[in-house]
Amino acid sequence: MSLVSTSPKKFLTIDEQIELLCGRGMVPSHDIKQWLHSVNYYRLSGYWHTYRVLESDGSGVVRRAERFIEGTSFTTIETLYEFDRKLRTLVHDGIERVEVALRSHLSYVLGASSPNAHTDRSYFRDGFDHETWMKNASSRVDRSAQTQPGSEGEEESPAGPMA
Template sequence: MMAFNKPAITPEQQLTLLQQRGLSILDRPRALAFLQSVSFFRLTSYMRPFQVNAQHNFIAGTGFRQLAELYDFDRRLRLLVIDAIERAEVAVRGHISNHMGTTYESHWYLDAKHFKNNDQHNRLLDEIRRKQDNELRDYHRECQRIDKLKTDSTRKAKLKQKRQQESYARHYALTYSTPQLMPNWAMVEEITLGTLSHLYKNLSKDSDKKAIARGLGLEAPLLESWLHTLTAVRNICAHHSRLWNRELGIKPAVPKSRRVVWPDYLRNGNGNLHTRAAVILPILQHFMIYCAPHASWKQRLAELFNEFPNTPLARMGLPNDWQQDPFWQII
């Protein structure tokens, strides 16, 4: 352990430092504007593949434009990924709600028999209860502000009614006394993706998990694993973190059955590819085929890669000819 002694330096000094390390900067004003919008620290993770030693010297011929383009590619890749995750997430919520609600009634999730782990079940109930309590608290605060307005009582009543309808969690708590918590179809929309992933994993009956997965063209172990993976990837994208050459801390399951179409370069390739973007993209494409086949996601993904032909694919786990794999030819 040692004391930290690195000084803060200005964007102009940062550019000079990069030049001293061998980075070519042809348009200094433009590079400076980029650093003022994207911090030096954020950009460092995109520099590392182009640096050769502990002194952070750059490979000869590396230019600032390469770094900026790589950053822009990654930013736009995250936008595409988060778009697909949103569609997949909404679809999974719907399939869980539709199957479990019609099979076991509106408040099935209140009964512990539907879950394997009681502690996880209690955490689910606590999350929903907390959501309703927070909405009630906010509603009462808003009503207090409305009461202070200089307007007539009829207008105040209308404003309070409008505030009540702004959230179903709020509406349910103000309207119904039993059951205490909201119905299944509202519950699955209120919980986070992480909680949704745990809910699915914790379902007690394999037959329910299989029925839900089947509606998404998957086997239950795959859906369970992929939900866990998408939760991690969503967090990366939501925090604007690097995705391009990210190595996931988890390894999603891959299809063992030929019933689930999968890229040949992943079936036959190095297992290390299963922790990089190489595995994220086909997972999302599978969901898009079942959830949003007319969204042109695959086409937009190909257009992005074609627009940035110099993106180092190997660090994503992708072979140069990945787009020609039969998996990506499926309409």
């Protein structure tokens, strides 16, 4: 798969992008220019895709036209984008909490058996690739140690790590 398009689209300035959207029936918002500059036309296009008119080619094939459903407002697209961004943040936060809780529970259960239970494959289910898991864990510990102030290859500033 090539990363270079065989028919690349012509570069459009932000003002030209606004003209294109308005020409297709989008009602601009007062800050459309800032949105297109900060977020990007193609990232936002996924949010306005469902607001494009459905049309049939006569043979029963339905596709999205380039023009928008009458009354489609860029403010609606902004609202959808913000909703999606906030939802992604909440989902990420929830997943992180579950991950931390699982790690905590795992360390508690294993630690109650032995301080080095994680190194003993008998604590794990049959079929678990303990060797690869240990290699990954060791690699992560080593990488973490290399990024700590005062670790090998990194000197701490005389004024402390925050200087």
